[in-house]
Amino acid sequence: MTTLDEAGIAAEPDPGTRKLSTAKAIQEAIAGEMRTSDDVFVMGEDVGSYGGIFSSTTGLIDEFGPGRIRDTPISETAFIGMGIGAAVEGMRPIIELMFVDFFGVCMDQIYNHMAKIHFFSGGNVRVPMVLMTATGGGYSDGGQHSQSLWGTFAHLPGMKVVVPSTPYDAKGLMTAAIRSDDPVVYMFHKGVMGLPWMKKNPRSIGPVPQQRYEVPIGKARVAREGKDVTIVTLSLSVHHALDVAENLAGEGIDVEVIDLRSVVPLDRETIQASVAKTRRLIVVDEDYESFGLSGEVIASMTIADPTLCSYAARVCVPDVPLPYARDLEYAVLPTPARIELAVREAVS
């Protein structure tokens, strides 16, 4: 069933049968919004003729030209700050900074300016900006190009943090992010983009409606229903969790998988409803273990109702930088093997 919101954009329409990669779904969302409003533009390193290092902007320059798909110098503080100023003046910038690992060089613009201006102004100034970046490891790119870090931005107030796992959600969440009057950090995992030069998850290419639509920011998705264990996760780990769930179904272990889709806002209600059913909670997170998403989810369930969970565990990156050597990297990533082990322990 398709519904239309006030802006005439279908909210979560049926997926249909046309298939796109996540990267193409993002491009399509951006193009759709750019056609509707001259205020939308894209700016960042190599977003123009290169098409974005992870193909988030491929082809856009052909339709919209270098004035609106604008390559920047390697000056992250300047061009992220530019996005903020343009947003304050009512434009709708989409700023890409290729790897989330690079945000340290311009963190002040992100957490002291982009995220705080609306609050400092007592609600009088809006910053409708999308800050888009790639996350995740698994291809030996080393510890400065492989982090996830969504917990860092979720921890600092004033930014919405969106992390799609499927092409369908990638398009709908990007459309919602562009149309949001709040600053949105949009984090796509390289492993879900469907890139030809990277090991592809089979679900990184999936059904995407042609029309414009929004996936509301802040609503988690039950990716698989089950009654024995709840896995709460996001991004590439959703696919790992689904693979594990399918494997274990033959053994009579019924796993429910919750795809958070956004970290801020965090849909605690959906998690709580699931855990109330299964009573066993596992959080899978490709971000670091301590002080992050997994702790937040488990703590908030315990606080909501101390009797809710009979079991809680987490599968995260232990508190070590992502190593380079393949065997070392896969030892710390939340692999399907680690997830499966955690599920078996939960039901034993």
Add this chain to the structure above:
Amino acid sequence: MTPHPSLPAEVRLDLYRTMVLIRTYEEAILGEYHADKSPGFDIGAGLIPGEMHLSAGQEPVAAGICAHLSADDAVTAAHRPHHLAIAHGVDLRPMTAEIFGRTTGLGRGRGGHMHLFDPATHFSCSGIVAEGLPPALGQGFAFQQRGSDRVAVAVAGEGAANQGAFHEALNLAALWKLPVVFVIEDNDWGISVPRDASTSVPSNAERAAAYGMPGARVEGNAVEEVWEAAGLAVERAREGGGPTLLEVHTLRLWGHFEGDAQAYRPGLDVVADQDPIPVYRDELLAAEVLTPADDARIREAAGGRVADAIAYAKESPVPAAADALDYVFVEGARS
């Protein structure tokens, strides 16, 4: 100093009025700030809590530059923002209410004196050194994309010119010919560190050459010379000529913040003699542009406006603690 020969009397009087209004305002804020912090100084106590960075001595910069701007133009200031806010026409009532942390303030009490945001005049400021410059590029970019002749003025202290954000911003603004005027207020001091211990060049204006833009330095803290140099820079930006870097050698008359005893600062006893406001008043009196009676009227008018703003702030309600979580997002979510 020789007055600028072509400067009309009304412009000169306006510059003087603006400087007097700023000083009157800051003297009043200073009084309110300290009145409730004696006998023992407690930075968090009283009607105006927190750090207070006043701009006394730097009025020529604000008056000379903002005289060329309208409310459609943007001004981005640093953490010492009052002179620029006032000169750019920010309404004194909500500005003062914000400094007092009241619900009627520009930020409904969420920002404070270092975080003033006024959409009506496109005024903003930042508490982080040099980091207010990049957003000004974005304002200039929006003006450029929309085909207007509006400009963005980005103001920072001389200490900020050694920050990365300054250099990134200058390069990008010059590369894309953005309608931005960069202004460095060189008051000789980055808190306690003198300019010659922080900066490798005698004049930051020289740094403009590295980015292919014009640079100019105004010596002597003279408002009419600031006015003249700023006029050229603003005109260049309006006409699509791109950015200019303008440095003004100005004066920090008081401490870095209120409560700063400035024990590190030699020659403090002569600082008051360099106050640009009496200097300019004497000049206007000598030129018979200003009479003592005019001066009295200007001061009285300024005093009235300031008293009104402070009374408004004091009469305004303080925010309810229950509302502390408001305005994190436009749309409801807090987590």
